[in-house]
Amino acid sequence: MQGITLCCIKTIAHPVSRYFTRNIVSLVKPAQSLGTVSESCKRKTDSFIKLFRTRLCISAVTHQDADILTEKEKRLLNNLYTGLIRGQRACLAEAITLVESTHSRKREMAQVLLHMVLSHHREQEKLNSGKPLAFRVGLSGPPGAGKSTFIEIFGKMLTEEGHKVAVLAVDPSSSTSGGSLLGDKTRMTELSRDMNAYIRPSPTRGTLGGVTRTTNEAILLCEGSGYNIILVETVGVGQSEFAVADMVDMFVLLLPPAGGDELQGIKRGIVEMADLVAVTKADGDLLIPARKIQAEYVSALKLLRKRSRTWKPQVMRISARTGEGIQELWNKLLEFQSNMLTSGELIGKRRSQQRVWMWNLIQENVLLYFRNHPAVKDQIPVLEERVRTGTLSPGLAADMLLKAFSKSS
Numbered sequence: 001m002q003g004i005t006l007c008c009i010k011t012i013a014h015p016v017s018r019y020f021t022r023n024i025v026s027l028v029k030p031a032q033s034l035g036t037v038s039e040s041c042k043r044k045t046d047s048f049i050k051l052f053r054t055r056l057c058i059s060a061v062t063h064q065d066a067d068i069l070t071e072k073e074k075r076l077l078n079n080l081y082t083g084l085i086r087g088q089r090a091c092l093a094e095a096i097t098l099v100e101s102t103h104s105r106k107r108e109m110a111q112v113l114l115h116m117v118l119s120h121h122r123e124q125e126k127l128n129s130g131k132p133l134a135f136r137v138g139l140s141g142p143p144g145a146g147k148s149t150f151i152e153i154f155g156k157m158l159t160e161e162g163h164k165v166a167v168l169a170v171d172p173s174s175s176t177s178g179g180s181l182l183g184d185k186t187r188m189t190e191l192s193r194d195m196n197a198y199i200r201p202s203p204t205r206g207t208l209g210g211v212t213r214t215t216n217e218a219i220l221l222c223e224g225s226g227y228n229i230i231l232v233e234t235v236g237v238g239q240s241e242f243a244v245a246d247m248v249d250m251f252v253l254l255l256p257p258a259g260g261d262e263l264q265g266i267k268r269g270i271v272e273m274a275d276l277v278a279v280t281k282a283d284g285d286l287l288i289p290a291r292k293i294q295a296e297y298v299s300a301l302k303l304l305r306k307r308s309r310t311w312k313p314q315v316m317r318i319s320a321r322t323g324e325g326i327q328e329l330w331n332k333l334l335e336f337q338s339n340m341l342t343s344g345e346l347i348g349k350r351r352s353q354q355r356v357w358m359w360n361l362i363q364e365n366v367l368l369y370f371r372n373h374p375a376v377k378d379q380i381p382v383l384e385e386r387v388r389t390g391t392l393s394p395g396l397a398a399d400m401l402l403k404a405f406s407k408s409s
């Protein structure tokens with residue numbers, strides 16, 4: 001950094017140097033036009049500034065957190081961070097593993113890394129005129145709706161268009177089934193081999209709160225690593241969709257052309273959250289049922305409360321088998337993104353999501369603290385059993401535990 005400053009001072013009289021120096025010194029944003037400076041010079045200077053900012057952000061964080069990290073940990077984090085923002089997949093994978101860790105020291109390190117990535121992110125967004133760097137899309141649907149087949153085709157289409165696509169999963173059910181259902185690489189063989197795609201299965205342990213925390217953090221890490229389209233997949237039958245809707249810019253519901261019984265598991269609340277409904281498998285014999293479902297949902301959505309000032313949820317038909325409707329669906333997604341950006345709703349949504357995220361973290365940690373507190377830990381299974389067998393009311397049991405907890409703290 002000293003070298004940079006010296007070089008700036010020495011050559012300050014030259015117009016290129018003036019442009020360079022002004023930007024290095026201000027570190028606010030590159031100058032828009034400087035008649036005497038060529039475009040290639042500006043580009044080189046801007047990329048230098050980017051590098052400079054990145055360095056600055058590493059050293060700022062290492063100073064701030066010097067007291068909590070050992071030299072070895074700092075080196076490890078710096079290497080991870082540098083590799084991550086250069087787009088190295090191994091570093092991204094390692095960084096996500098770090099945020100998924102339940103080990104307390106590793107969680108502290110993960111928070112430092114996230115802080116570094118967030119600072120980098122903010123700088124990159126400034127360079128992007130304040131616009132978000134990535135488009136976050138939630139994809140949900142009942143088991144067998146055709147989610148993985150769709151993501152495989154859709155993801156390939158996007159990478160061929162030059163995008164970098166990350167697929168993340170929210171699947172707390174994996175904690176009971178012992179393995180992850182979603183984001184499984186074997187379900188998306190082509191996409192998992194694509195160098196511009198990154199597929200991350202859901203962590204195999206954890207509560208919904210824990211899984212959503214790590215997914216939120218994984219989104220940030222993927223964006224820091226240059227992925228500009230983040231697909232967050234979840235099974236549309238539980239609470240996880242509500243959590244996903246709080247992490248993404250747009251929520252897409254995939255529905256199979258099936259009868260009422262198969263769709264009964266879909267909660268009304270989930271349909272209410274959808275910015276777009278896509279009826280899948282609209283091909284061959286399934287085309288007619290797909291049209292029927294489409295018409296039903298067009299009517300149903302009309303009755304729902306409007307969630308956006310500028311966007312009316314729509315229903316489309318797609319087929320991952322024939323490719324029909326996939327490009328149209330992408331165009332709709334882009335239309336949504338552009339509408340929400342222009343109206344300012346997207347930025348507002350992201351800001352309130354940050355708040356929700358903070359409260360989710362507090363909720364998760366407070367609950368964990370409560371459950372493990374010595375004043376209640378041993379009582380919990382006993383009282384739970386009494387509630388289960390009906391000898392104690394849930395309200396009284398909760399009161400007893402809360403009283404024991406508050407007396408001891």
Ligand SMILES: Nc1nc2c(ncn2[C@@H]2O[C@H](COP(=O)(O)OP(=O)(O)OP(=O)(O)O)[C@@H](O)[C@H]2O)c(=O)[nH]1
Pocket residue numbers: 141142143144145146147148149150181235280281282283284286318319320321322
């Ligand atoms: N005809 C037709 N079948 C499809 C299409 N997309 C998926 N399928 C079939 O639907 C079945 C389920 O597809 P998946 O992509 O595994 O569905 P999923 O929603 O990921 O299912 P889970 O892994 O259980 O969550 C498979 O047998 C697919 O071959 C399509 O566009 N047309």
